[in-house]
Amino acid sequence: MDGMDRTILVVGTYDTKNAELDYLAEVIRGQGGRVRTVDVSVLGDPESPCDHSKHEVAEAAGSSMAEAIAGEDENFAMQIMARGATALAQRLYQVGAFDGVIVLGGTMGTDLALDLCAALPLGVPKYVVSTVAFSPLIPAERLAADIQMILWAGGLYGLNAVCKASLSQAAGAVLGAARAVRKPGVERPLIGMTSFGKTVLRYMAALKPALEERGFEVAVFHATGMGGRAFEALAAEGAFACVLDFAPQEVGNHLMGSQITAGADRMTNAGRAGIPQMVSIGCYDLVDFVGWQEPPEALRGQEVHAHNRLLSSVLMTGEQRRAMAREICAKLATARNETIFLLPLKGGNEWDRAGGPLHDADGLAVFVEEMRAACPPNVSLREIDAHINDEAFTAAVLEQFDAWRTAGVIETAS
CATH class of the missing domain: 3.40.50.12030 (Uncharacterised protein family UPF0261, NC domain)
Incomplete structure (x- = not known):
């Protein structure tokens, strides 16, 4: 099946994980898919512009980057970005802008990812590549019913052969899911x-x-x-x-x-x-x-x-x-x-x-x-x-x- 009509929303902090997020996107594109990128950074900037900037994300939360930074608290800032990324993803999905989502992160990114995935309907492929996948840090009530998690092994800082194994699997999984999924329909009550x-x-x-x-x-x-x-x-x-x-x-x-x-x-x-x-x-x-x-x-x-x-x-x-x-x-x-x-x-x-x-x-x-x-x-x-x-x-x-x-x-x- 031609996957060029499947678009994956790639979400992460591009100021600290640019190489890893670009690698995810590269694998998805290499398999014939398309990518739409969302930057949820706070202090830094991506190496090249994303489709949706951190400023757009903050504005979607009814806030601004200036407010996020002025709080001088990383939890406060990332909650703004979580609300904004969630609202933005909902809006984009409603207009058919993507078919599946993948979020990359440590504890900060995972916290944001859980909110974003929970806000999307059942049947939308949702993948989280996380350093704390399957951890008791994650309470059951935060998990979307059909969320998928993959451990980001050896990937805390920079690319290497170990973390590429996790990232490439995740990229293939979300694209494959977006191609194969049959969302709940209404053929019969x-x-x-x-x-x-x-x-x-x-x-x-x-x-x-x-x-x-x-x-x-x-x-x-x-x-x-x-x-x-x-x-x-x-x-x-x-x-x-x-x-x-x-x-x-x-x-x-x-x-x-x-x-x-x-x-x-x-x-x-x-x-x-x-x-x-x-x-x-x-x-x-x-x-x-x-x-x-x-x-x-x-x-x-x-x-x-x-x-x-x-x-x-x-x-x-x-x-x-x-x-x-x-x-x-x-x-x-x-x-x-x-x-x-x-x-x-x-x-x-x-x-x-x-x-x-x-x-x-x-x-x-x-x-x-x-x-x-x-x-x-x-x-x-x-x-x-x-x-x-x-x-x-x-x-x-x-x-x-x-x-x-x-x-x-x-x-x-x-």
Whole structure:
């Protein structure tokens, strides 16, 4: 495929990393792509003019280079440049000026890159070449749902054979992504669903083909932090015709202080966007945490289920389940369209079935009691005398879905 119609936005501090940024651009052009350069320097200047100067970047932030320099604080200055680079990138993307972005930097450049990438829609290739890629310095909430990071090894100062290996891979990756990407389209109305693997939650195996037969496309998001972030990002854009948010565990993770979080806005964006939603209790009773670390302090001493070497889960107490129910209800209270909470009375994951390793009838009863008490008036609470993995749950979902289609609540597939 001819890549000359793919333009990559190359962003960095050209006063200190001119050679490295030029090398990135050289590799992209050498592969048939085009480049648009953005300088986010503060004190110095590039060796040759960029397509978008540092002055233009500062002005896009509603500021100026004079103000950035006068503050005499590098963090203050780079926050101005971060705001400006973000605003500029959004404006350029809206007019089709580039197809993918790559940002190069150390901690300063990475801080800026995270803001810029988070502001671009899902599906725009976003690459960050960073000396702190994958570092615990970078909190999950700063990461765009589809961001890609490559370690800038041996590249703190000047070009060499080691850092050229990183830079050339990054240049090829972003151009290749820009050529190959198929951005989320609107050929068929899209259903957003949350879940986990079929070992623990099985409803998607029956629901996905049934919804596709009705003319819809179904995207299932793995609710382990980043999957929830992608789900919420698309919901905020109004990308879904309907939401089946059946795995709310990320809400509990955030509430209980786990690092595996989809953010404070989890389970709110579909409601704010006016998207009809069904919500349920898949793994509501578990709090995930990083398996090779200690559980969050509030959860220590509770029963732990080790899923694998990366991920473990703590079983919630009754009071924690009450708090979970109240948190869900508070989030759903802001919804602006039809919202139904489907409450399977026999459990919310395969492990908590009667006879299962995490079965806790009393804990489930506490949650059910609190949901009945706290459910806001804009949410319909529908109890189902079944387990979430039973056919009866799937049948109830499809019955409600079809009723919404008939009533015009859900966009009818063409």
